[in-house]
Amino acid sequence: MNCTEAQRLLHAYIDNELDVAHTLEVERHLETCAVCLENYQEYQALRDAMRDDALYFTAPAKLQKSVQAALRERSRTPLLARATSWRGPGVAAAACLIAVALAVLLTGLWRTTSTVPPGGAGAGIQQQVFNNHMRSLMADHLVDIRSSNPDVIKPWFKGKLDYSPYIYNLAPAGYSLVGGRLDYLDNRAVAAIVYKYQGHIVNFFLWPSQQNSAPITISSAQGYHLANWEEEKMNCWAISDLKQSELQRFATLQRDWS
Template sequence: MMCDDAGLLLHAYLDDELDAADSAAMARHLSECSACKARYETYAIMQKALSEPTLYRRAPDALRAQWTTPPAASTVVPLPARRRAPVAWAAAAGFAAAVLLSVPAWLHWMPTRGTGDAIVAQAISGHVRSLQGEHLMDVVSTDQHTVKPWFEGKLDFSPRVKDLAGEGFPLVGGRLDALEGHSVAALVYKRRLHVINLFQWPAEGGSVPQATTQEHGYTVIRWTGDGMHYVVISDVNEADLKQFALAFQNEANPLMSR
């Protein structure tokens, strides 16, 4: 199964509407493709968010009485077309409010103005997704010599792993993730109670200086250097995240992995 085919079947698979053969094919594809698996997990989070009981409210008794007690025939007066508009707007507003309650959903649907913005949107989505349940780390360790070897055989590149505890950013683990259709290494650091995700994957071409973006309460810093793309994201304050990025880039850091 190709990714395009999987994309068409994702929602049906999520709703358990596929036959046995297609369901098995989807399960096999998701186990092999980290990008499609990330999309599936995002949709699953959105579905769960939209099914939360807190989204629903009991109708007032007076309104419920109108549903159960038909009015007399002589009192039935059709609403003019212009009077129905507020009802339609209210329904649309209710749906929009429900969507906005699901963070991964609006991250996938928000307008994309360029490649950089797409990376930012996917990084935020990946960061939010990592905080759900047990998605944060595949390998849990504060030792860079444990985290770095864990990626061997799982990626076609060797990620740079640094322990920045001395800078106030202890390494706590790592996992596999996906950005722009690439399998990427995600290193997880902490700043007090804040989680910092650092994504990295191979790059072609020269270095690109840092670019900082703030969206939806998150700061995203991305740059290219030493043959790698880097994207770091957190809800920590911007100054701290810039300090983290500088510490990671510092070639003089004696804790830099080899």
């Protein structure tokens, strides 16, 4: 990969939007090219700065109430009176004032009510898991190898990963095996094992960890639930739009399978 190609892919790389092959190519280039690495660090610093709370202004409660009262009053004004008022010389100034007030108000409301995918800037793996799950659903790239047989899927990863993922047949419990694919998390290639439960897709990611085990923790974002645990020195993440109890059961089955 040359510098021109790397520069073209940098923004997608920072946003975790590249496939595994392109991600690895960009990373290898950044290891050897100081110029592109400096550009990457500048983009990352700008991205982090834009997330700083100092860039946001929350509208004071008094201003929010004032704007809302003005809007309610305006909604009660007869249509004919409103149409006539637009002919006045102060229309432009009044319109600008209302637009500014609404912008400030909406900024405050967005700041306090918007739903953020898990982790935000402080939990990168959680965010990556969420992004990779959504990308697999929208990009029609759910699996690289489609099979319901673990003995078919597991050998496919040989030579593509530096570890061997464990793959269980959970069909007796209702979680049918769909297949597997290569994905990219935590700055490395990882295995993604795909299951389906009553029409709902479950993405199960696992890669080596330093810890031998850790309990299951559940989080949620935008209608999806995420389960994270560690077992057999593997870092495990599962994500789906299943009910929390159903994803919890999936994680427990994976952890306790023997």
